Amino acid sequence: MILLPGLTTIRVLKMVPNLKPYWFGNSTMFLKRKSDYVQNANPREGLEIIWKKMIELGEMGLVFNPYRGKMAQIPSDATPFPHRKGNLFKARYSVSWKDPSPAAAQNFLNQTRELHSCMTPYVSKNPRSAFLNYRDLDIGVNSFGKNSFQEVYGAKYFNDNLQRLVKVKTAVDPENFFRNEQSIPVSPSKALGNQTVKNIAYLDVSNKQNCMRFYTTIFNNIS
Numbered sequence: 344m345i346l347l348p349g350l351t352t353i354r355v356l357k358m359v360p361n362l363k364p365y366w367f368g369n370s371t372m373f374l375k376r377k378s379d380y381v382q383n384a385n386p387r388e389g390l391e392i393i394w395k396k397m398i399e400l401g402e403m404g405l406v407f408n409p410y411r412g413k414m415a416q417i418p419s420d421a422t423p424f425p426h427r428k429g430n431l432f433k434a435r436y437s438v439s440w441k442d443p444s445p446a447a448a449q450n451f452l453n454q455t456r457e458l459h460s461c462m463t464p465y466v467s468k469n470p471r472s473a474f475l476n477y478r479d480l481d482i483g484v485n486s487f488g489k490n491s492f493q494e495v496y497g498a499k500y501f502n503d504n505l506q507r508l509v510k511v512k513t514a515v516d517p518e519n520f521f522r523n524e525q526s527i528p529v530s531p532s533k534a535l536g537n538q539t540v541k542n543i544a545y546l547d548v549s550n551k552q553n554c555m556r557f558y559t560t561i562f563n564n565i566s
Contacts, residue, residue, distance in 0.1 A: 372439050375452055376477040377459045379434040379466040380426055381407075389465050396461045400454045402440075408433040425502040426472060433474055434462060456481065473499040484524040496525050 385393075397403050410430045419425040426433070436458050438451045459481075463471075473482055473496075483496035497505045505527075512519075513530040 372441060373443070373448065373451075374437065374439040375455045377436040377455050377479050377481065378474040378477050379436075379459070379462055380430045380472040380474075381432050381434055381465060382429055382467050383465075384431065385465045393458075393461060393465075396458055400457060402438050402451065403454050403458050404435075404437040405458065406435040406437070408435065419502065420504060420507075423501060423504055423508055424475075425504050426474070430467075434466065435474075435477070436462075470495070470498045470502065472502060475500045478525060480524060485522070485526060485528060487519065487522065487528075497527065500525075 393405070397405060409432045410427070414430075415428040417427045419427050419429075436455050438455055440447055440451050442448075466472075473479055479496075482499050485496075497508075501508055508527045509530050512527040517529060519526075519529045
């Protein structure tokens with residue numbers, strides 16, 4: 344679906360009655376998302392290679408989410424989210440399907456990986472950055488072993504902010520009670536001493552805004 348300025352999804356659906364976005368009435372839908380960040384304009388020949396690969400694969404979606412503007416005015420270390428100045432846009436690779444069979448899942452997972460691989464020459468490097476919210480387990484999972492703090496997914500999601508986030512995690516949750524496959528790991532030494540975090544003790548973190556203030560305050564008080 345292509346949306347023009349001033350047109351919402353609902354308005355487009357009213358204009359084209361038979362058009363339905365994939366999420367309408369598809370409660371059993373399976374999906375896979377991957378991401379990249381693009382920092383230099385893609386050459387025309389690169390775009391043509393990408394289009395040909397998408398045609399070959401047949402089911403893949405590719406979205407470019409523009410950045411720059413206000414995003415570029417916020418330093419990459421001002422908040423845990425680092426993907427700001429220097430990025431032209433975020434690339435999202437997506438596919439959705441209904442067939443519950445393992446063969447179908449493997450087919451569509453492979454399609455996302457092929458398109459992601461095809462984009463390698465045109466995206467960020469060292470690290471090849473990724474967008475946290477898509478939770479791409481292909482880039483690594485946390486084994487919670489003694490070297491789990493070195494897992495590559497953290498550097499891809501958080502770039503140079505990762506080490507500060509490890510310190511935050513170790514100060515707030517030293518026993519790693521709150522964890523998932525790609526959670527921030529605890530420092531292996533846990534030798535951080537008494538970290539002092541100001542003005543957060545009585546924030547109601549069930550409130551989304553307060554929760555954001557909570558973590559941003561901790562992040563900004565640990566260097």
